[in-house]
Amino acid sequence: MSTQVVLPRTMQIGEHSSHALPDVLATLGCTRPLIITDGMMVKLGYAERLQSVLSEHNLSADVFSDTLPEPTVASIQAGVSTARDGNYDSIIALGGGSPIDSAKAIAILARHGGEMRDYKFPRQVDEQGIPIIAIPTTAGTGSEVTRFTIITDETTDEKMLCAGLGFMPVAALIDYDLTLSLPARTTADTGIDAMTHAIEAYVSKKANPYSDSQALSAMRLIGPNLRRVYHSGEDKSAREAMMLGSTLAGIAFSNASVALVHGMSRPIGAHFHVPHGLSNAMLLPEVTAFSLPSAPERYAECARALGMAEVTDSDEVANHNLIEALTLLNQELNVPTPEQYGIKRQHFFDVLPQMAEQALASGSPGNNPRVPSADEIVEIYRRLW
Numbered sequence: 001m002s003t004q005v006v007l008p009r010t011m012q013i014g015e016h017s018s019h020a021l022p023d024v025l026a027t028l029g030c031t032r033p034l035i036i037t038d039g040m041m042v043k044l045g046y047a048e049r050l051q052s053v054l055s056e057h058n059l060s061a062d063v064f065s066d067t068l069p070e071p072t073v074a075s076i077q078a079g080v081s082t083a084r085d086g087n088y089d090s091i092i093a094l095g096g097g098s099p100i101d102s103a104k105a106i107a108i109l110a111r112h113g114g115e116m117r118d119y120k121f122p123r124q125v126d127e128q129g130i131p132i133i134a135i136p137t138t139a140g141t142g143s144e145v146t147r148f149t150i151i152t153d154e155t156t157d158e159k160m161l162c163a164g165l166g167f168m169p170v171a172a173l174i175d176y177d178l179t180l181s182l183p184a185r186t187t188a189d190t191g192i193d194a195m196t197h198a199i200e201a202y203v204s205k206k207a208n209p210y211s212d213s214q215a216l217s218a219m220r221l222i223g224p225n226l227r228r229v230y231h232s233g234e235d236k237s238a239r240e241a242m243m244l245g246s247t248l249a250g251i252a253f254s255n256a257s258v259a260l261v262h263g264m265s266r267p268i269g270a271h272f273h274v275p276h277g278l279s280n281a282m283l284l285p286e287v288t289a290f291s292l293p294s295a296p297e298r299y300a301e302c303a304r305a306l307g308m309a310e311v312t313d314s315d316e317v318a319n320h321n322l323i324e325a326l327t328l329l330n331q332e333l334n335v336p337t338p339e340q341y342g343i344k345r346q347h348f349f350d351v352l353p354q355m356a357e358q359a360l361a362s363g364s365p366g367n368n369p370r371v372p373s374a375d376e377i378v379e380i381y382r383r384l385w
């Protein structure tokens with residue numbers, strides 16, 4: 001059996017790698033880029049910094065900064081019009097997961113038309129959109145190296161998973177400098193997301209020797225550094241490790257899959273507007289406890305790679321330590337429960353059956369080592385309360 005591996009054509013990794021943007025554009029033969037980002041990146045001066053790097057090479061870029069967190073069908077419309085009407089030959093996606101995911105959807109819709117719903121899973125979107133150069137500013141969603149985007153259909157509160165070669169950026173500039181001023185909350189949420197990508201890729205039914213090697217490397221980088229970046233955001237070596245770990249975790253799950261945590265996390269985000277990494281964090285200990293009996297050796301390896309168990313620990317001890325360490329990690333990173341986040345109990349319980357259906361429909365729970373029924377998904381959601 002063989003595995004198809006899909007990656008960006010170019011990755012520039014390390015300090016100041018975003019300054020390589022003009023070279024990367026030249027390599028791709030692109031001269032007319034559109035920067036797609038959000039208001040915060042403009043406010044922090046990151047978009048302007050890219051524009052000045054470009055202008056030193058006699059290149060200019062327009063900026064579209066109206067992307068929203070957790071993008072919706074409506075929120076990307078203006079971007080589609082801008083990209084379609086501006087005759088751009090490339091898109092520079094600058095920001096966290098939301099601007100990059102928005103840019104991926106815009107790049108396809110601007111070139112091929114139609115509705116976002118037409119492109120949702122299980123359709124494989126292999127047509128090429130406007131080429132994307134992704135510059136992540138969080139560590140992170142891994143979106144810079146994945147063939148996925150997530151766009152919410154606001155009419156049904158469904159987070160639509162869209163997959164295919166068309167959503168893979170052609171280049172990724174992975175510059176940890178851009179994460180040094182991230183607030184602690186975003187640092188924790190995006191870091192837990194990256195850790196979840198690595199764990200889920202490793203326990204996934206679609207795991208393969210290539211994704212395993214990326215996932216284990218990611219866990220070894222993320223495990224010892226997640227708490228460090230949360231407590232001291234200016235720790236450069238910890239930020240560098242998290243950025244690389246996040247990218248490797250993205251490569252791992254893009255070439256395997258995510259699983260039950262992500263399947264159950266998207267409905268929480270869509271219904272209650274909980275940031276993606278935070279809803280993953282709420283779910284991770286309970287979903288791990290549910291799944292562990294079906295893949296104890298795999299979860300034990302995760303515990304060892306993350307530094308949550310000793311290399312010499314038995315699988316049983318490593319499994320026990322993993323659940324305990326994930327629970328303690330949530331406490332240390334101040335991850336709220338759904339109730340503490342402000343979700344109303346009645347509302348939460350009322351939509352559980354619908355959320356379970358949406359989780360199953362996304363396909364991700366089917367990749368979990370233990371595949372749950374709708375009732376079992378409802379039961380796990382209940383345990384979060």
Ligand SMILES: [Fe+2]
Pocket residue numbers: 141193194197262276
């Ligand atoms: Fe994620």
